[in-house]
Amino acid sequence: MRAWERDLVYIAAWKAAVFGAPLAWPEDERVALRFVLDHSIDLTDRAGTSAHDAAMELIAAGLRRSLACPSPATLDRRIASWRAFHRMKNLPSPFEAPLIRQARAKARRAANHLPQPKSPRPVTRDLLNALIETCDGSLRGIRDRAMLMLGFASGGRRRSEITGLRREDIDLEEFDDRGLIWIRLLETKTTAKGEAPRLPLKGRAARALVAWIDRAAIADGALFRPVSRADRALVRPLGPDAMRLILRYRLKCAGLPEDYATPHGLRSGFLTQAALDGAPLQAAMRLSLHRSVTQAGRYYADVEIETNPATDLLD
Template sequence: MMGPAGLLPTTLAAEDEAALTELYRRGTPANTLRAWERDLAYITAWKAAAFDAPLVWPESERVALRFILDHSVDLAGGAANPARQTAEALMAAGLRRSLDCPAAATLDRRIASWRAFHRMKNLASPFEAPLVAQARIKARRAVARPRVPKSPRPITRAVLEQVLASCDDSLRGLRDRAMLSLAFASGGRRRSEVVALYREDIELGEFDAKGVIWLRLLDTKTTDRSAAPRLPLKGRAARALIGWIQATQIEEGPLFRPISRAGRVLPRRLAPDAMRVILRHRLQLAGLPADYATAHGLRAGFLTQAALDGAPLAAAMQLSLHRSAIQAQRYYADVEISDNPATDLLG
């Protein structure tokens, strides 16, 4: 995995550069490091294709502006031009999927990475220049598209009940029931958060007396280890997790693990993509299309169900760990607008 090595100021002593590189590795979420790695590869290839030159630090405003312009136009079906030739070179390298205009969020993320690389070198970013910053704002508006949900449908309680009914008492059934129940009931956990759980993150001390299990989330998209949240798990979800732990006798290490064809629980943790694969399989067993919903549907379903049940938004956010009330409110708005009295004015 890439770290910031090679991006740090060249004036540092070798031992200081190594120490700072390690600090970046430990202080940056793994998902962010992976995004930096992908973005650095893309930016480097784009600069080589567009200017036949390597990256320089700090980068020029001209290059930054060209990057925005190249990624703010639909190149499919157009005449050959430098932007299209650059895009075709990136497609040939496997770094770009099509000539379609990239989403605004993709452009924003790559610019954010490029700015982060400048900060690592203690340099000013060209994207802060007034002309470049204004071009970025215009580009974001020009390529704006209707918001596409991360899951075709939310997995609400009724849908989850169908999925859980497909889980038998085999080890796979126990694991899938516990994992999917936990993901929904603890606030709509992201798949990366679920597969990253360790047995040491599960506190069972209050289960016998109060029926509550506490989960500790060391790394999430919105928090870090210094503020690791503790979330409660109750009812059927808690009992499902107890059933998995008791059946496997897992006392330490990864909480959710692969199961071999021979039915043995393996010592390693699930792959990052495992929850998506498991959910697709369970949807099919439940008689639903495999693409009915994605793993993010559990997160969307939690908030949608909270709105349907009349739970206050603040209470739902306390579990979902959304930082933005505006983002979480979207799920509530879809439910609340259908019950708005103003929709019945004509009778």
């Protein structure tokens, strides 16, 4: 729903900037073709054109980051949203026209490039330990330590999965006897409600999570919460972007650039570390909940080719 809302705002703002008119239902094919063409080229050196001027308006409004050509995936998603809006109204979509399909295919080939990783670097064990060392004994430090360790050790959880956890999702029955915690994910990006299995958390990560629950006195509701200046846990949950802000802060405390890694680095770091430690891919995927062996196997492939003895033949 958030993605649909953002796309609708962007599409409406773009048409107003280019055509000076609101969205029409169904939309004209001429507008759809112009949308594809304007988002298939780099506008940096096209000052004075209507596409450049519209892009500058969108940047000023905070709806576009730069004049660079958006990635094919971003354009595909916005087109998919626009088509979905037509379906909701039981109207034909202009993007089904053969000319627009052909233009989109050619634009995709022209913009073909290697996909950029979601995080500049994977947060592997050494980097994670460096971040954890910056977490002091304050309530904020205890919370950040628990979030970082849970995010990594439970299979490389996405930031929305971490901030969306509730106290009711944490089973501590086996912690005293076995040091084991079970985490229940009701819904993830790759699983529906009731399909995601319970995930185990043990060792340092389990102890860090229990320390946060005890110190913050979390009995129910949101598991991870903002911490006040008086070092008290508030009632409301953390925002969706909290994990990014926490990671940036801990990177800065560790003496690293704030953009050294992103929250997705916990996910890629878990699989990378599993490959480095020789854990079977299928075992790692049972925790990461990847559906695609190909996608998860890329991290293993990068590690395996780096340690391949054939790379040292010259030496």
